[in-house]
Amino acid sequence: MTRTRPLLTGILLLATVAATQAVQQQRPPAPAGQGQGQPQDQGQAQGRRGQGPARDRAQQPAPQGTAIIAGRVLSVDNGRPIKRARVSVTAPAARVARATVTDEQGRFQIGELIAGTYTISASKAGFVDGIYGQRRPAQPGTPVQLSDGQQLGNVDMRLLRGGVITGRVLDEDGEPLARAMVTVMRYQYVRGERQLTPAGVDQSDDRGQYRVFGLPPGEYFVSATATGIAGALRGVAAAVIGGAGAGRGGPGRGGPGALGGGLGALFGAGAEADPEPTGYAPTYYPGVIAPSEATKIPVAGGQETTGIDFQLQLVPTITVSGIVVGTEGTSVGVTLLPDDGGAGILRGQMFRANTKEDGTFSIVNVTPGRYTAVARSGGRSDEPRAATQNLLVNGENITGLTLTLIGGITVSGNITVESSGTPAPADYSTFRVNLTSADSSAAAGPLGRFGGPGGGAGTRAEKNGAFTAENVLPGKYVVTAQGPSPWTLKAVNVGGRDATDQVVELRGGPDVNSVTVVFSDRSTQIDGTVRTAAGTPAQAMTVIAFSSDPLYWRAQSRHIQVARTNQSGAYHLQGLPPGDYLMIAVDDVEQGEWFDPSYLGQIKDAATAISLSDGDKKTRDLTPRS
Structure with missing residues (x-):
């Protein structure tokens, strides 16, 4: 039966893809600059109004550069090379994704890469998938910064037998x-x-x-x-x-x-x-x-x-x-x-x-x-x-x-901006407003599929900043929004009351046509370096910044962000709302665990406090905590 699992997994995947295509639910890419730990795109609302212009979906040639990433894939248990392992490098911001297969000695090389920040991963049947820089499975990996013409060798990855x-x-x-x-x-x-x-x-x-x-x-x-x-x-x-x-x-x-x-x-x-x-x-x-x-x-x-x-x-x-x-x-x-x-x-x-x-x-x-x-x-x-x-x-x-x-209701409103000098956008069609489901019941996901995968609804703004999400089914939602740099969400107002980061209950009945979403160009920023007690840079560490108020300790909260340190131990966080935060650098955290209130409660006493106001750009160096 050793071949049954991949066969069944493939069949189930085909079933899911076929069914998904049947309802033609498409999820556009996340806006550029969206940080890890921020709310994710929840899909487009159904209907004609409030959607962005049609996009040219023709195949575009992959960008080519002169950089190279090379290394080996080895087994954790005996150090032997793993042949025919699949190695992938991806740079979402640069829209680059390349893959190759290791040779008899477990070696790989991927060339013609442009400058960017890359994630390197490897997989082989019978082994646990690995990401470069992982200390153990299920953890985030370490991004690799590649410059034009750089030849990055000795990128060795070790896979654990499953x-x-x-x-x-x-x-x-x-x-x-x-x-x-x-x-x-x-x-x-x-x-x-x-x-x-x-x-x-x-x-x-x-x-x-x-x-x-x-x-x-x-x-x-x-x-x-x-x-x-x-x-x-x-x-x-x-x-x-x-x-x-x-x-x-x-x-x-x-x-x-x-x-x-x-x-x-x-x-x-x-x-x-x-x-x-x-x-x-x-x-x-x-x-x-x-x-x-x-x-x-x-x-x-x-x-x-x-x-x-x-x-x-x-x-x-x-x-x-x-x-x-x-x-x-x-x-x-x-x-x-x-x-x-x-x-x-x-x-x-x-x-x-x-x-x-x-x-x-x-x-x-x-x-x-x-x-x-x-x-x-x-x-x-x-x-x-x-x-x-x-x-x-x-x-x-x-x-x-x-x-x-x-029946569903229509939620509509306008996007406005508060600027400290940046010209107001001439076209708001790259801005997006999401209604993320806050209902954890068994029916939340299936009902939300009328508006977007996983529960909720979303829509792109029109050129003038107006937006409309149609056929939103009654339920509990949190209104979030994303925009291009340097614009970050500042406030949400629904029906004359502040609804920023708050749960809004939509009931069947009249449409909601009085939503105001405010963006600001005064984005916050935190940079720093994680160093060991001996003063050496600590790479592959996870830096977590989370609100000191447990009210914001929930899934996909804007008040929780994470970053992974690079080869120099440096990290970068951007777009946290103003407020009081706690920061910590750890090496043992599961992907997404930083949204778990019980986990945040365990690490808060070892974290460092920091306060952010509109437009603050601060530096904070950290020491790893166990």
Whole structure:
């Protein structure tokens, strides 16, 4: 089964890409100069107003220079060269991305590079992906500054051999269960939030055996479902494409991960599901249904952890039926999303069906648990509408569930600038306003896809500074914005009140047309060098600047920024809002962990205080802290 995981991963990736393309959700590049740790672009709002001019998407020739990066890729455990490893160098600001493969001696060379700041990464099947300058997996790497004509050699990277988890999946009688989909998961930070995410997948063979390899050191959870590859594909696509198309086996009826439209045929949607009195629930090792009762499995680099055997649990299943009000005779998708209180992206098995012409629906074979029922209609050409309701499934059929579709609203306003001498922009179309979802419920992401990936909505400003985000569904949002240098966000006003960095709740009803976004050219800046106690530069350190007020300790906060020291130990931070901050340089932090309030609480006493006013440019040297 050693080849199964990359095959399944590729299939799942293709499913995700195909489904994403089906709804044509495009995410433009982040504005130039956007620092690490700042809010990210949340995608474009649907509709015609408020979007920037069409861009020429023709293939542009890659810029060529005279600089070279060369080195070797070696194994951590024995120092031997790794042949046929893939090495990539990227410089997002310069729009450069190049790749090559190591030779028999593990050597690589990438030439014709222009001057810029590059990230160098390497990968090979069976090893943990590595970034140049990493001290351990999951940490940020060290950027490399390259000048014109420079020949940077001896860039050696060492890859850690990945760990392995293997075992057997059994049925309720202790017999091997073939074609069970096994997922190995670990906690990671996604958009600044700690979530349970997949690290690898495999499908059990006729002996019930599975094997997942290439795992970074850490603690893992293992889950299994009896849906197989087709079920996994349906689940991925249903999560991505939302509510368009006919359900599995035709309108009005559905089951686990039922998928609609042409993609349903592509991914193997079969005949109409029949109600069954019992079914296999998604089960976690050592054989439990609740994620909170799952056992952690520690894995070291290169370690093979065997004997992770467990039985899938047979549970009673029920039917959820009801009506969606406001379908207007069209088929609307209804999805039951498992809601585990925010344990992670993988919340178990989804169930889905589509409405009949009269708006009724029936979802069969639903296993016990807490769910959020989500009904969605509309899409690229129609205004989106949605409805949600929480459900508790405990063994009894649920009938008469009523979901009333509510349309989105339009949020509009203007961008203004406060200048200390910089001419006001003649064209504001490079400015962007985002409504980032502040709702962590199970339905937040799927509902937000009407406006942008991951929850939320966004739009580019028009030339005169006006902006309009259409079809924003009701919910809680934080209004953020980005602009070209030297402009940084200063304030947000919604309906006459200050909403800067505050959660704004948008309710169904009247449009919101009184949003003012203020930019300033008085950007803050902090530069410095991190040196060891002996006074030598400390490279590959992570410098974290975070507000002294815990109110701002949240995912994607503007009041948290990070920078990575270069070969000289230097760092640069720009665009923090005025206020009081704490700063610290550390070498042991996971990517995105700096948004975690518990982590910031642990490091605050060892941090150095600094205050920033509008336009401040300060220098602060630091000493690494453990």
